[in-house]
Amino acid sequence: MNSELSSQQVKDIGEQGLLERLQRFCPPEIIGDDAAVLETAPGQSLVVTTDVLVEDVHFSKLTTSPEDAGWRAAAANLSDLAAMGASPLGITVGLGLPGEVKVSWVERLYQGMTECLQKYNTPIVGGDIVRSPVTTLAITAFGQVNPSQIIRRSAAVVGDAIVVTGVHGASRAGLELLLHPELGEQLNDVEKTALIRAHQRPQPRLDVLPILWKIFDSQSKIPNLKSKISVAGMDSSDGLADAILQICRASGVGAVLERRQIPLPKTFKHWLTEDQALEYALYGGEDFELVLCLPYSLASAFVQHLGEGTAIVGSITSGSTVLLHDEQKKFPDQVLSLSQGFQHFGQ
Amino acid sequence: MNSELSSQQVKDIGEQGLLERLQRFCPPEIIGDDAAVLETAPGQSLVVTTDVLVEDVHFSKLTTSPEDAGWRAAAANLSDLAAMGASPLGITVGLGLPGEVKVSWVERLYQGMTECLQKYNTPIVGGDIVRSPVTTLAITAFGQVNPSQIIRRSAAVVGDAIVVTGVHGASRAGLELLLHPELGEQLNDVEKTALIRAHQRPQPRLDVLPILWKIFDSQSKIPNLKSKISVAGMDSSDGLADAILQICRASGVGAVLERRQIPLPKTFKHWLTEDQALEYALYGGEDFELVLCLPYSLASAFVQHLGEGTAIVGSITSGSTVLLHDEQKKFPDQVLSLSQGFQHFGQ
Numbered sequence: 001m002n003s004e005l006s007s008q009q010v011k012d013i014g015e016q017g018l019l020e021r022l023q024r025f026c027p028p029e030i031i032g033d034d035a036a037v038l039e040t041a042p043g044q045s046l047v048v049t050t051d052v053l054v055e056d057v058h059f060s061k062l063t064t065s066p067e068d069a070g071w072r073a074a075a076a077n078l079s080d081l082a083a084m085g086a087s088p089l090g091i092t093v094g095l096g097l098p099g100e101v102k103v104s105w106v107e108r109l110y111q112g113m114t115e116c117l118q119k120y121n122t123p124i125v126g127g128d129i130v131r132s133p134v135t136t137l138a139i140t141a142f143g144q145v146n147p148s149q150i151i152r153r154s155a156a157v158v159g160d161a162i163v164v165t166g167v168h169g170a171s172r173a174g175l176e177l178l179l180h181p182e183l184g185e186q187l188n189d190v191e192k193t194a195l196i197r198a199h200q201r202p203q204p205r206l207d208v209l210p211i212l213w214k215i216f217d218s219q220s221k222i223p224n225l226k227s228k229i230s231v232a233g234m235d236s237s238d239g240l241a242d243a244i245l246q247i248c249r250a251s252g253v254g255a256v257l258e259r260r261q262i263p264l265p266k267t268f269k270h271w272l273t274e275d276q277a278l279e280y281a282l283y284g285g286e287d288f289e290l291v292l293c294l295p296y297s298l299a300s301a302f303v304q305h306l307g308e309g310t311a312i313v314g315s316i317t318s319g320s321t322v323l324l325h326d327e328q329k330k331f332p333d334q335v336l337s338l339s340q341g342f343q344h345f346g347q
Numbered sequence: 348m349n350s351e352l353s354s355q356q357v358k359d360i361g362e363q364g365l366l367e368r369l370q371r372f373c374p375p376e377i378i379g380d381d382a383a384v385l386e387t388a389p390g391q392s393l394v395v396t397t398d399v400l401v402e403d404v405h406f407s408k409l410t411t412s413p414e415d416a417g418w419r420a421a422a423a424n425l426s427d428l429a430a431m432g433a434s435p436l437g438i439t440v441g442l443g444l445p446g447e448v449k450v451s452w453v454e455r456l457y458q459g460m461t462e463c464l465q466k467y468n469t470p471i472v473g474g475d476i477v478r479s480p481v482t483t484l485a486i487t488a489f490g491q492v493n494p495s496q497i498i499r500r501s502a503a504v505v506g507d508a509i510v511v512t513g514v515h516g517a518s519r520a521g522l523e524l525l526l527h528p529e530l531g532e533q534l535n536d537v538e539k540t541a542l543i544r545a546h547q548r549p550q551p552r553l554d555v556l557p558i559l560w561k562i563f564d565s566q567s568k569i570p571n572l573k574s575k576i577s578v579a580g581m582d583s584s585d586g587l588a589d590a591i592l593q594i595c596r597a598s599g600v601g602a603v604l605e606r607r608q609i610p611l612p613k614t615f616k617h618w619l620t621e622d623q624a625l626e627y628a629l630y631g632g633e634d635f636e637l638v639l640c641l642p643y644s645l646a647s648a649f650v651q652h653l654g655e656g657t658a659i660v661g662s663i664t665s666g667s668t669v670l671l672h673d674e675q676k677k678f679p680d681q682v683l684s685l686s687q688g689f690q691h692f693g694q
Contacts (some may be wrong), residue, residue, distance in 0.1 A: 034430035034581050046384070049473060050441050080381040081381075130405070138483075140395075
């Protein structure tokens with residue numbers, strides 16, 4: 001019976017059958033109409049973001065478990081909400097599936113998605129399941145934000161500190177270890193597992209938002225300060241270098257990035273060369289940390305509250321150049337330019 | 348130069364290049380962050396719906412122009428909002444594309460979408476474009492609704508009149524004429540064009556909602572009546588029979604449907620047999636009308652206001668059977684059951 005169930009394919013039970021199987025992942029009151037109804041709190045703005053993931057472009061069934069694919073897809077969308085300063089309200093899931101996909105694969109995908117979503121009290125509020133020659137996952141996430149707390153890429157100003165909410169490079173290192181296990185010979189199992197986990201189960205940084213606003217509130221006792229402050233930022237899903245370059249371009253400013261201030265996983269020190277470590281940290285991507293620009297006094301308090309891994313990594317300057325600087329002068333200054341890493345079509 | 352431009356493929360300009368080309372279809376203030384920000388009116392609930400369309404499953408590049416594919420995709424999502432009683436706020440568009448797709452095809456797809464959306468003042472507020480082996484269109488639409496005016500499938504009560512907001516069968520007839528032009532020999536060009544247009548450019552019935560609530564308001568002068576009334580309904584995108592069966596199942600009721608009351612395109616009379624016409628009307632699908640259940644007095648006033656094409660087609664009964672009845676007794680009573688037409692995976 002068990003082996004029969006586990007070999008069942010999507011085409012055996014059809015769209016309706018699959019929908020019924022997946023209903024246990026959604027709140028029951030939301031199922032069964034043409035659309036889902038959600039409540040937004042009074043005075044809040046609605047924030048919407050959407051992502052499409054295609055098999056063998058964004059994930060592989062050979063190297064990624066369905067639970068991890070689901071977790072990562074949910075985490076990426078929640079991270080986009082965090083990057084806007086928004087709290088999640090729900091997501092919709094559009095699924096394109098070949099008839100030959102196992103029902104158990106789809107259930108495990110939903111299991112991974114809901115494990116991530118439940119951590120942030122976010123329901124799956126609707127979706128669509130259709131036949132497709134290639135497995136495709138289209139997620140749209142909605143959140144709400146107090147209009148005065150929207151974090152935009154375009155709000156960085158000269159003199160702002162650039163803060164990152166965690167280490168960078170871990171996700172890329174974890175991916176390399178999955179693809180080439182022989183690279184990890186100098187690492188022990190705990191170290192390897194931690195890096196692989198960073199890749200498979202990234203954490204969207206919704207948790208830092210209440211801390212950020214608490215610090216703003218405490219600083220706002222200084223008269224007229226609060227109204228002048230805004231936070232610029234985005235997430236580092238496409239890499240730390242990309243995030244800083246995007247913020248600078250949108251804000252019409254430049255930046256100096258201190259290469260020795262970028263928080264790295266501790267294991268990098270005895271495992272990678274300085275250049276390799278920096279490469280992973282700047283261009284690796286998928287760390288899903290927040291990169292925020294805010295006044296130095298607030299940035300210091302914020303970093304102190306968040307603790308290890310968080311750091312001020314540089315500052316916003318006039319002009320349009322993003323410079324990578326070495327305070328120890330071991331490396332010459334280097335100008336960063338927009339990575340072409342997200343240009344998928346040329347391949 | 349022109350022929351060079353028109354032969355340009357998606358892989359020639361990449362994801363960023365394509366995004367830049369498509370920005371003219373979106374409001375400029377919304378572009379450039381991790382997510383889009385929208386405003387909901389105070390006291391309104393948020394309504395969300397999502398659809399995935401896959402090439403050669405839901406549309407064919409050979410038989411559907413990109414403009415029509417875009418219009419139909421937008422219309423289907425707006426119709427889902429109308430079916431909930433909601434006004435649209437915006438849509439997001441997730442696009443999976445093979446590198447070989449022509450840039451002009453994508454631009455024409457967006458042209459068709461925005462033509463439909465502009466009619467209902469609805470912006471494209473965000474999206475994602477990714478490489479995929481098959482052209483895939485994932486649309487999520489959001490709207491807002493006064494919580495007391497949400498239209499649900501589960502709210503039909505015994506004695507309600509069943510109203511349809513327009514003729515049924517036209518979209519299916521139009522599709523047949525496109526696939527088999529020889530079927531249209533008895534029709535003149537104006538008649539053929541009207542049916543084909545119904546298929547290519549369906550109209551979501553957002554226009555009937557203000558009329559519906561106006562009639563409710565005028566009737567609510569009768570003390571205590573307003574609080575007792577709710578409207579049940581959905582759209583007829585999967586066919587009129589499916590809509591009535593879904594409403595009955597969700598509400599735990601039955602229905603009698605009067606076969607001669609179902610509004611049909613005038614051309615059907617001298618073109619199709621009675622059986623063929625009824626088949627198109629009940630099971631054809633994609634007419635995107637609303638099927639609403641409400642008290643008879645309100646239904647009569649509503650039908651009178653909307654005029655031609657609108658009709659009371661039956662009533663809600665106790666039990667769970669949906670009967671197709673012929674008041675002229677030419678045909679015996681017939682029990683309708685859930686069509687299997689939306690079971691795509693078995694094919």
